[in-house]
Amino acid sequence: MPLNSIRIVLVSPLYGGNVGSVCRAMANMGIRDLALVDPQVSDWREAEVMACHAGDILANRKTHPTLAEAVADCVAVVGTTARQGLYRRHAKTAREWAPDLLALAGRGPVALVFGREDRGLLNEEVLICTHLVQIPTDNAYSSLNLAQAVLILCYELFLARGSYEPLTEKSTLAPAEMRAQLERMWRQLLLDIGFMEQEKADHMMAGILRVFSRGALTEDDVNIFLGIARQADWARRFQQR
Amino acid sequence: MPLNSIRIVLVSPLYGGNVGSVCRAMANMGIRDLALVDPQVSDWREAEVMACHAGDILANRKTHPTLAEAVADCVAVVGTTARQGLYRRHAKTAREWAPDLLALAGRGPVALVFGREDRGLLNEEVLICTHLVQIPTDNAYSSLNLAQAVLILCYELFLARGSYEPLTEKSTLAPAEMRAQLERMWRQLLLDIGFMEQEKADHMMAGILRVFSRGALTEDDVNIFLGIARQADWARRFQQR
Numbered sequence: 001m002p003l004n005s006i007r008i009v010l011v012s013p014l015y016g017g018n019v020g021s022v023c024r025a026m027a028n029m030g031i032r033d034l035a036l037v038d039p040q041v042s043d044w045r046e047a048e049v050m051a052c053h054a055g056d057i058l059a060n061r062k063t064h065p066t067l068a069e070a071v072a073d074c075v076a077v078v079g080t081t082a083r084q085g086l087y088r089r090h091a092k093t094a095r096e097w098a099p100d101l102l103a104l105a106g107r108g109p110v111a112l113v114f115g116r117e118d119r120g121l122l123n124e125e126v127l128i129c130t131h132l133v134q135i136p137t138d139n140a141y142s143s144l145n146l147a148q149a150v151l152i153l154c155y156e157l158f159l160a161r162g163s164y165e166p167l168t169e170k171s172t173l174a175p176a177e178m179r180a181q182l183e184r185m186w187r188q189l190l191l192d193i194g195f196m197e198q199e200k201a202d203h204m205m206a207g208i209l210r211v212f213s214r215g216a217l218t219e220d221d222v223n224i225f226l227g228i229a230r231q232a233d234w235a236r237r238f239q240q241r
Numbered sequence: 242m243p244l245n246s247i248r249i250v251l252v253s254p255l256y257g258g259n260v261g262s263v264c265r266a267m268a269n270m271g272i273r274d275l276a277l278v279d280p281q282v283s284d285w286r287e288a289e290v291m292a293c294h295a296g297d298i299l300a301n302r303k304t305h306p307t308l309a310e311a312v313a314d315c316v317a318v319v320g321t322t323a324r325q326g327l328y329r330r331h332a333k334t335a336r337e338w339a340p341d342l343l344a345l346a347g348r349g350p351v352a353l354v355f356g357r358e359d360r361g362l363l364n365e366e367v368l369i370c371t372h373l374v375q376i377p378t379d380n381a382y383s384s385l386n387l388a389q390a391v392l393i394l395c396y397e398l399f400l401a402r403g404s405y406e407p408l409t410e411k412s413t414l415a416p417a418e419m420r421a422q423l424e425r426m427w428r429q430l431l432l433d434i435g436f437m438e439q440e441k442a443d444h445m446m447a448g449i450l451r452v453f454s455r456g457a458l459t460e461d462d463v464n465i466f467l468g469i470a471r472q473a474d475w476a477r478r479f480q481q482r
Contacts, residue, residue: 021389030379137399138269141265148266158378190472192476193472214455217452227436228431231431232476234434236477
């Protein structure tokens with residue numbers, strides 16, 4: 001059941017009512033795993049009221065200090081964005097991604113990540129994401145309420161499940177933690193070899209991770225690119241001129 | 242513009258917050274005509290707060306004593322229902338109806354009718370409807386919040402309209418020749434840094450190209466990875482030990 005592997009991750013939500021409404025929307029679409037990153041909620045009563053008959057999802061929520069920890073075991077990390085900046089250019093719509101995300105969810109936990117009500121996701125949080133999803137809206141008012149955004153994604157996955165067929169690929173998908181290691185090692189190497197300057201590093205790493213994340217990276221894939229970084233570092237240090 | 246002919250009709254809504262959230266959801270999907278039938282709302286302040294930047298839709302709402310009056314000029318009246326009783330058996334999903342409803346909206350006003358938060362539509366109200374629509378939900382919790390139900394219908398109409406254009410990448414896709422150059426340069430580099438032996442090179446390059454080719458590579462993408470190969474080669478030759 002791939003929907004059991006879908007995790008809704010709310011980054012620093014501000015309002016209890018929104019968190020409760022998210023729980024109800026999740027329950028409506030058969031998704032039950034809720035994680036909060038550093039929540040700023042003061043009124044949890046409001047969350048319980050709005051959760052309505054989905055209080056169990058609220059009660060069973062996990063809380064983490066950082067996004068990296070909330071998604072450490074996830075084979076795909078799906079960021080939601082309304083903005084269209086540099087880091088967000090390869091976003092697809094919820095409907096376009098849904099079949100891919102369900103297929104991934106058959107192979108490990110998949111996180112759907114939603115930003116703060118007022119500011120969305122920060123660029124450093126977007127860098128953790130393997131997929132970016134956009135919800136089509138009218139240009140005149142593109143900012144969806146948090147629970148509404150969660151509903152649309154859950155709804156698309158719920159409907160896409162109708163035609164879900166499990167993938168046959170054997171190898172294990174790389175968890176977020178392993179991909180983070182890949183990002184760190186490559187960033188360091190590319191700085192060390194003088195490929196990029198420190199102030200351009202985020203930008204360049206976004207371009208590189210974008211390529212790595214076009215498909216699901218397996219552990220084998222990641223190991224290859226970790227090995228390349230190690231060997232290139234060795235070569236620059238010790239190889240004969 | 243068929244969305245201009247879509248009217249959202251709320252029958253006896255109880256909570257101002259829901260009415261406000263409905264306004265915001267409508268604005269997000271470019272639908273602006275709101276009618277209320279015999280509203281039971283006591284707290285209109287709450288409606289204004291939840292409408293957020295869609296206060297004009299709230300302010301311009303029409304109020305009618307009966308459903309019949311609210312839909313008198315409509316060429317189609319679409320009732321929403323979670324229940325599956327006798328009157329409701331011919332319901333289709335929002336996605337199934339969306340193209341038909343848009344076509345009708347090109348010919349006159351189309352009402353989407355939503356019942357009370359606690360009891361939905363009464364049977365006599367269902368009889369006024371020309372179409373019945375159901376939103377797919379998990380059997381364990383099928384009752385959607387009012388604004389959530391409105392959002393799903395508006396979203397399906399918005400997408401069916403087809404005018405939304407998904408983000409497209411600006412940059413040119415890399416031609417085969419450029420990808421071949423990428424393969425050659427990386428192969429040479431990985432041999433030079435001692436990452437792989439000559440007899441394993443084909444196998445290893447296949448693994449690497451597999452990752453590069455999961456999505457369509459743009460010229461920008463390829464240029465990044467060509468640059469990395471050049472710089473790593475420079476570093477292994479000339480960088481300080």
